[in-house]
Amino acid sequence: xxxxxxxxxxxxxxxxxxxxxxxxxxxxxxxxxxxxxxxxxxxxxxxxxxxxxxxxxxxxxxxxxxxxxxxxxxxxxxxxxxxxxxxxxxxxxxxxxxxxxxxxxxxxxxxxxxxxxxxxxxxxxxxxxxxxxxxxxxxxxxxxxxxxxxxxxxxxxxxxxxxxxxxxxxxxxxxxxxxxxxxxxxxxxxxxxxxxxxxxxxxxxxxxxxxxxxxxxxxxxxxxxxxxxxxxxxxxxxxxxxxxxxxxxxxxxxxxxxxxxxxxxxxxxxxxxxxxxxxxxxxxxxxxxxxxxxxxxxxxxxxxxxxxxxxxxxxxxxxxxxxxxxxxxxxxxxx
Amino acid sequence: xxxxxxxxxxxxxxxxxxxxxxxxxxxxxxxxxxxxxxxxxxxxxxxxxxxxxxxxxxxxxxxxxxxxxxxxxxxxxxxxxxxxxxxxxxxxxxxxxxxxxxxxxxxxxxxxxxxxxxxxxxxxxxxxxxxxxxxxxxxxxxxxxxxxxxxxxxxxxxxxxxxxxxxxxxxxxxxxxxxxxxxxxxxxxxxxxxxxxxxxxxxxxxxxxxxxxxxxxxxxxxxxxxxxxxxxxxxxxxxxxxxxxxxxxxxxxxxxxxxxxxxxxxxxxxxxxxxxxxxxxxxxxxxxxxxxxxxxxxxxxxxxxxxxxxxxxxxxxxxx
Numbered sequence: 001x002x003x004x005x006x007x008x009x010x011x012x013x014x015x016x017x018x019x020x021x022x023x024x025x026x027x028x029x030x031x032x033x034x035x036x037x038x039x040x041x042x043x044x045x046x047x048x049x050x051x052x053x054x055x056x057x058x059x060x061x062x063x064x065x066x067x068x069x070x071x072x073x074x075x076x077x078x079x080x081x082x083x084x085x086x087x088x089x090x091x092x093x094x095x096x097x098x099x100x101x102x103x104x105x106x107x108x109x110x111x112x113x114x115x116x117x118x119x120x121x122x123x124x125x126x127x128x129x130x131x132x133x134x135x136x137x138x139x140x141x142x143x144x145x146x147x148x149x150x151x152x153x154x155x156x157x158x159x160x161x162x163x164x165x166x167x168x169x170x171x172x173x174x175x176x177x178x179x180x181x182x183x184x185x186x187x188x189x190x191x192x193x194x195x196x197x198x199x200x201x202x203x204x205x206x207x208x209x210x211x212x213x214x215x216x217x218x219x220x221x222x223x224x225x226x227x228x229x230x231x232x233x234x235x236x237x238x239x240x241x242x243x244x245x246x247x248x249x250x251x252x253x254x255x256x257x258x259x260x261x262x263x264x265x266x267x268x269x270x271x272x273x274x275x276x277x278x279x280x281x282x283x284x285x286x287x288x289x290x291x292x293x294x295x296x297x298x299x300x301x302x303x304x305x306x307x308x309x310x311x312x313x314x315x316x317x318x319x320x321x322x323x324x325x326x327x328x329x330x331x332x333x334x335x
Numbered sequence: 336x337x338x339x340x341x342x343x344x345x346x347x348x349x350x351x352x353x354x355x356x357x358x359x360x361x362x363x364x365x366x367x368x369x370x371x372x373x374x375x376x377x378x379x380x381x382x383x384x385x386x387x388x389x390x391x392x393x394x395x396x397x398x399x400x401x402x403x404x405x406x407x408x409x410x411x412x413x414x415x416x417x418x419x420x421x422x423x424x425x426x427x428x429x430x431x432x433x434x435x436x437x438x439x440x441x442x443x444x445x446x447x448x449x450x451x452x453x454x455x456x457x458x459x460x461x462x463x464x465x466x467x468x469x470x471x472x473x474x475x476x477x478x479x480x481x482x483x484x485x486x487x488x489x490x491x492x493x494x495x496x497x498x499x500x501x502x503x504x505x506x507x508x509x510x511x512x513x514x515x516x517x518x519x520x521x522x523x524x525x526x527x528x529x530x531x532x533x534x535x536x537x538x539x540x541x542x543x544x545x546x547x548x549x550x551x552x553x554x555x556x557x558x559x560x561x562x563x564x565x566x567x568x569x570x571x572x573x574x575x576x577x578x579x580x581x582x583x584x585x586x587x588x589x590x591x592x593x594x595x596x597x598x599x600x601x602x603x604x605x606x607x608x609x610x611x612x613x614x615x616x617x618x619x620x621x622x623x624x625x626x627x628x629x630x631x632x633x634x635x636x637x638x639x640x641x642x643x644x645x646x647x648x649x650x651x652x653x654x655x
Contacts, residue, residue, distance in 0.1 A: 143641070277461070
């Protein structure tokens with residue numbers, strides 16, 4: 001029993017779980033509205049979009065060598081715009097006056113989802129090509145795609161937001177099965193699949209090998225370029241899925257959707273113990289990191305703290321979490 | 336097929352010429368191309384305008400070059416601009432003393448840089464995370480200080496941003512003076528060599544007895560100070576302060592630095608290259624405005640230019 005307890009304490013994710021509990025404890029003392037079933041479920045639902053993006057981002061960061069995907073937020077934007085433009089008849093698309101009521105045509109929605117995820121995959125593929133074939137630093141490659149994808153999203157939609165999605169799609173964003181919101185289920189299911197892939201498949205072994213030491217991985221005969229491209233494609237696809245969830249949850253598509261989300265996803269990954277140096281990290285940590293960030297935002301709202309302080313508090317917490325993590329690691333390795 | 340020795344020699348000469356001129360060569364080529372596209376492009380007044388606009392980014396890019404040369408990155412410079420601007424406006428409104436406002440604003444930006452330096456140098460945090468933290472903090476505090484814009488600065492202060500000295504805008508003069516100063520610091524002083532050594536091989540530099548922590552602290556503090564100078568000049572130029580003024584600026588600055596020939600891996604940096612990169616980005620945007628191209632398209636094409644510029648740098652360094 002005690003053994004099991006200490007093994008939980010030593011788990012990689014112990015730090016972030018402790019943070020979530022600590023912030024929860026303090027907030028439930030400060031406000032009676034925090035510790036209610038509704039609010040806790042709400043926090044989980046809020047974390048889903050960033051959480052799904054953080055799954056892809058974690059894989060990208062694990063590849064090391066400065067691996068980062070700054071374009072994730074813009075990919076979210078452009079793929080949701082593509083989805084909306086597929087669902088909505090062109091003559092209605094720029095009609096901003098009315099909230100649209102659209103039929104639940106299965107084939108149209110399926111087509112829209114395929115186009116949406118396809119857009120994410122194509123963007124990710126472009127990132128991968130720039131990084132492997134043109135050998136651009138990931139920071140620059142994804143930075144330029146961040147600008148280009150956001151510009152394209154605004155261009156094809158003429159910068160006009162769209163309100164109203166088919167009700168079946170809205171259900172994906174707002175509905176819940178028993179008491180768990182569907183976005184949370186999507187996040188957990190995707191997280192579980194990727195977690196298994198990382199821990200028990202050749203893909204995972206290759207990923208951590210490449211992240212640990214790229215040259216060694218190449219000399220051992222691993223196809224580093226193929227791995228990098230597939231990781232960036234996956235990150236693009238996850239950003240697109242996050243876009244579906246965000247549009248469905250808000251029942252609207254805005255070409256500016258997801259601006260700055262890439263930084264939240266990076267923050268969630270890093271709080272969750274993924275090393276910016278590459279080669280180390282995990283999906284459970286990333287999802288817990290996203291939940292933590294949603295929790296902090298929720299607390300700031302509940303306590304009526306001015307919104308201007310939201311960013312400083314979040315930034316400060318990320319810095320503090322990483323500092324504590326480093327201190328922890330240093331003590332463990334006895335340096 | 337072997338090329339003749341003379342041809343190879345000419346090729347090598349051209350390549351080394353390109354290495355020295357880098358982005359400035361592209362600047363001239365594109366300026367000529369652009370002048371074909373718009374009748375209004377190639378005029379003294381328009382170039383003065385481009386340079387004046389670029390000077391803000393260029394001053395920031397000078398500091399960013401030091402940071403990137405040391406193997407780091409600073410995402411917080413845009414927020415430093417916002418924060419500096421908010422402090423300047425708030426203090427000016429509260430006390431009516433522009434000198435006090437000026438120095439407190441400079442101090443605020445420099446302290447933000449110092450905090451970055453402490454986190455990166457002494458707490459060994461990854462620069463991306465540390466400066467991301469201060470980016471959030473700076474942006475938030477700027478809005479917490481003052482949600483709206485503040486103006487009515489004294490004329491001499493506004494002159495800092497709009498005035499001319501011998502037909503040259505004052506911000507442009509400041510840009511060249513700071514550029515020269517930091518060019519000498521980076522390429523002809525021991526401090527600069529330490530920065531490049533740390534960026535090239537941090538462990539090696541530490542073994543060789545360099546105080547890595549202190550150098551990093553200095554680099555980030557300098558960057559904060561330069562960003563706040565840019566912020567103050569920007570406020571003077573637009574005759575007001577606004578807490579959202581620096582939003583997303585860091586990306587353009589990093590792009591300018593990298594277009595100018597800095598390697599994100601560290602150990603390499605060109606001050607005048609970064610200044611050229613800033614001018615290049617502003618020149619493209621200027622042309623787009625002259626041609627009446629959508630701002631959305633501007634983003635796409637700017638992204639494309641960054642990729643091409645960095646790709647060319649990459650090919651060049653691969654040859655070496």
